[in-house]
Amino acid sequence: MNTDDLIACPVCDVLHRDRDVPKHRIARCACCGSVLAAPKSGAMTRVTMLSVTALILLVAAAGFPFLELSAQGLSHRASVLDAVLAFSQGPMAILSFATAFLIVLLPAARFCALIYTLAPMALGWRPAKNAVEVYRWAEWIRPWAMAEIFIIGVAVALVKVSGLARVDLGPAFWSFAALLVVTVMTDSAICRMTVWKTLKTRSDS
Amino acid sequence: MENTENAQRFLTASRAGMIGCRMCGAVNPGDARVCTRCSSAIAPPDPASLQAVWAWLTAGLIAYVPANVYPMLRTTTLGHSSDSTLIGGIVELFAHGAFGVGFIVFFASIFIPIAKFVAIGYLAISVRRPSTLDSHSRLVLFEIVEFIGRWSMIDVFVVAILTALVQLDFAASISPGIAAVSFALSVAFTMLAAQSFDPRLIWAANSRSAE
Numbered sequence: 001m002n003t004d005d006l007i008a009c010p011v012c013d014v015l016h017r018d019r020d021v022p023k024h025r026i027a028r029c030a031c032c033g034s035v036l037a038a039p040k041s042g043a044m045t046r047v048t049m050l051s052v053t054a055l056i057l058l059v060a061a062a063g064f065p066f067l068e069l070s071a072q073g074l075s076h077r078a079s080v081l082d083a084v085l086a087f088s089q090g091p092m093a094i095l096s097f098a099t100a101f102l103i104v105l106l107p108a109a110r111f112c113a114l115i116y117t118l119a120p121m122a123l124g125w126r127p128a129k130n131a132v133e134v135y136r137w138a139e140w141i142r143p144w145a146m147a148e149i150f151i152i153g154v155a156v157a158l159v160k161v162s163g164l165a166r167v168d169l170g171p172a173f174w175s176f177a178a179l180l181v182v183t184v185m186t187d188s189a190i191c192r193m194t195v196w197k198t199l200k201t202r203s204d205s
Numbered sequence: 206m207e208n209t210e211n212a213q214r215f216l217t218a219s220r221a222g223m224i225g226c227r228m229c230g231a232v233n234p235g236d237a238r239v240c241t242r243c244s245s246a247i248a249p250p251d252p253a254s255l256q257a258v259w260a261w262l263t264a265g266l267i268a269y270v271p272a273n274v275y276p277m278l279r280t281t282t283l284g285h286s287s288d289s290t291l292i293g294g295i296v297e298l299f300a301h302g303a304f305g306v307g308f309i310v311f312f313a314s315i316f317i318p319i320a321k322f323v324a325i326g327y328l329a330i331s332v333r334r335p336s337t338l339d340s341h342s343r344l345v346l347f348e349i350v351e352f353i354g355r356w357s358m359i360d361v362f363v364v365a366i367l368t369a370l371v372q373l374d375f376a377a378s379i380s381p382g383i384a385a386v387s388f389a390l391s392v393a394f395t396m397l398a399a400q401s402f403d404p405r406l407i408w409a410a411n412s413r414s415a416e
Contacts, residue, residue: 006232008218008225011344013250013405015216015225015232031215031408032344036230069370076372083362083369092381098389099365102358136228136243143355143396146362152309153362159306160298160367164282164377196229200242 007193009034037193044122044198050186051111051118057179058111058147062104066154066172071165079172080104080150107145107183113138114186118195127203135195142187148180217408219249227405250405257401258329265394266322268387276382278364283377291315291360291384314360314388317353321395324350325402332406343407351399357392361385 007018009029016036021027027037040046065077084100117135120128128134154173161167218225222235224247231242240247248254276288289297291314298307324346331343338346364385371379 006218006223007230008223008232010225010227010230011404012340012408013217013219013225014408015218015221015223032341034344067366067370071377076370078366078369083365085369092386095361095365095381095386095389098393099362103362132244136245139228143351143400146355146358149356149358150362152356153359153366156306156310156359156363157366157370159301159303160294160363161371163301164371192228193230196231196243 007036009036038191039194040189040191043189043191043194044118046189047186048115048119048122050182050189051114054179054182054186055108055111055115057175057182058104058108060175061147061172061179064172064175065170066176067158067161068168068170069161069165070168077170079170102144102146103150104147106141107147107179110138110141110145111186114190117199121195121198121202127199131203132199135199139192147176148183151176151180217405219405219409224249225405227403250403250409252332252406252409254401254403255329255332255406258325258398261394261398261401262322262325262329265391265398268391268394269318269322270387272384272388272391275384275387277360277384277388278367279380279382280371281378281380288382291388310360310363313357317357318391318395321350321354321357321399325395325398328402328407332409340407344404347399347402347404347407354392354396354399357395358389361389361392 005018006015008015009032011034012029012032014029014031016029021037021039023039023041025038026035028034029036062080065079065082068075068077070076080103084096084104113134116128117131117138120126120131151173154176158167158169218232224233224235224237225231226233226240226243226245226247228245229240229243231240233241233247235249237247239245273291275290277291277294278289280287280289295307295311295315298310328343328347328350331338364381367379368381371377
């Protein structure tokens with residue numbers, strides 16, 4: 001039996017015959033109901049564009065101040081870079097590294113990886129060198145890219161500080177909010193199974 | 206019973222002597238160690254992999270204790286400094302009348318971590334012995350745990366933001382406490398525990414009991 005005609009559900013391991021799924025239809029596992037494939041037309045192009053958008057927003061979100069605090073004539077603005085550097089002294093340096101990774105570096109790296117693997121496919125080229133490894137890595141770090149969780153943290157901090165001083169939202173707050181939307185749109189446009197199959201067939205040909 | 210019926214109606218890759226890839230769904234021959242399509246490391250579902258789940262879960266539980274005992278934040282206002290713990294911070298939010306945010310923080314840092322410890326422990330036990338919940342409910346439980354786990358990081362980010370923001374020299378300043386580090390570690394360890402759980406085992410246990 002040729003194993004290329006079969007796919008196994010990644011969640012429950014049940015075998016399915018591999019058929020082409022029409023665009024905008026969803027193929028679900030017959031046993032556990034997990035989504036096996038959900039191809040969309042122009043998904044590769046869309047994901048590439050959304051990733052570029054997200055990268056630009058991420059630069060703005062990291063560089064501009066997201067909150068400005070003023071009390072008793074003193075004022076202080078904080079950008080994400082300040083938040084990262086806040087822990088940089090003493091034993092808290094680990095937290096500083098973790099925060100930098102989770103909210104700036106990993107999301108940025110993931111979007112770069114998505115552009116690297118999907119842009120050549122959107123253009124119909126052969127996959128870039130090591131595209132398989134890069135895409136696997138991008139899938140692996142997905143739960144660790146936490147830029148969207150940071151914005152809820154900003155909201156909580158806003159309430160905590162509002163009793164102490166006057167707080168104003170900075171431009172980075174809104175780029176984070178936009179980043180949240182773009183991240184969700186990117187994730188829902190990707191169909192993993194289709195990406196893997198396209199990578200495989202393009203690199204074989 | 207529905208479960209036994211499922212096990213007979215559907216053939217899994219491992220029972221057919223093949224290995225399904227959990228990354229891309231490709232079916233590989235039974236002696237393969239690396240997926241032919243996406244070159245991920247692959248292995249048949251094996252209850253021995255639960256050891257990793259238990260190890261990460263224990264590490265997460267251990268780190269969760271100092272996260273609750275030690276101070277999360279140290280606030281200095283006009284030369285007077287006070288420490289607040291995780292629970293202290295939530296009580297303060299409620300005292301300020303910020304019920305919505307108080308509930309979010311309570312859910313993210315108390316309810317979700319504890320519920321996650323219980324849920325992952327339950328899932329790991331349930332694949333070894335007959336369980337009261339059927340496979341589908343357990344899969345839903347696993348997906349909820351996997352999805353919601355990362356949101357517990359909110360509190361760590363709040364500490365980072367407050368520390369960066371409230372630096373008004375003498376008037377007010379905030380610095381992080383050691384609990385922030387252990388809380389971040391606890392969340393990371395439980396995320397790893399959830400990731401090392403192999404959901405295929407939920408169904409593998411059913412087909413074993415059906416045989």
